[in-house]
Amino acid sequence: NVTKKHSSDSVINLDQENNWNWPGLNLQWRSNNVRRVLAKDGRQKCTITISGYQSLSYFSDVKNFCWFLEPEFAEEIKRLHKLVGNAVTDDRYLIVGTGSTQLFQAALYAHSSPDAHKPINVVSAVPYYSCYPTVADYLKSGLYKWAGDASTYDKDEPYIEVVTSPNNPDGRLREPVVNRSDGFVVHDLAYYWPQYTAITSPADHDLMLFTVSKSTGHAGSRIGWAIVKDKNVAEKMRKYIEISTIGVSKESQLRAAKILRAVSDSCQDLSDESFFNYGRRRMTERWERLTSVIKLNGLFSLPEYSTEICNFSGVPTKTHPAFAWLQSKGMIEDSENFLKGHKILTRSGKHCGVSTKYVRVSMLDREGTFDLLLERLSNL
């Protein structure tokens, strides 16, 4: 759209940084206008250039506790959390990871003990994010092992509970369910951002995980961060990342820093709509469209979501999760298979610890794909 808009606009060529040969324009005029136009253009706000001679070292900041964390990325993380009001970062340890997936593994490592005679149990209430069991068990670690549904956990043994809020796959807001003194809790807050749900208070848990995959959608950058209270836990998590990947890509961190900066700027510039308000508006539209299609065809039901005042936007905000969690109402036993027959690809509830009547459908795909989804659901 930006390209189209500019191509019918006399300033379009200002967008092309190397086009300096216009007759009749003095350079100063041009460069001021280039700057003005570039600043208005979201693509440039989020563009970085890294030359071949830059960012070669393993180290980002040898004085920092997390020596592989780029200082400007750390600054942007703190700035954004302050602006949004969704997490406390003051006096906390900040650790960057190759996606929050790596940090999740680091958290399991940090809470396990090499001297224990048994692996520590990892639990999460159903329906849980389908990667947790896989990640916990894939390497058959002697340190930790997947132990299933937290709501039915009754072993008299130490445990790690993963609390995902809003939850993947069903979008519900969650709290720990085991609540025993011999347990650790990892809060996966990948979706605690204003486009998905009301921000009701700054989260202040012992260990919180965030990711650009869900805050801005840059899953391909593989960047996540952990906010940790306890120094010992933070040190063990850092150790895990040192051993597994000797740090985290600088290119990705620098790009993520630039993107977070643009997002924060959009929240402060009153003349523009903020990134999150835009996201929330689009999610609201999509959810309204999906809900009416689901009601009409009558085959599936969706969870109900609450509305709360969002401290970030100041308006009542309903939770609009990144996934629709459909449950078949009647005869359909295997919803994934049924929908596949109608060219709709979903993830079965069986991967999330519940029945095959449930499926998870992404609400974040491109507009054309989302339109097709609604069309195909209407035709069932």
Ligand code: PMP
């Ligand atoms: N946690 C949750 C709850 C998720 O839904 C996802 C992505 N599907 C992740 C973590 C993974 O995040 P990342 O891309 O940062 O590894």
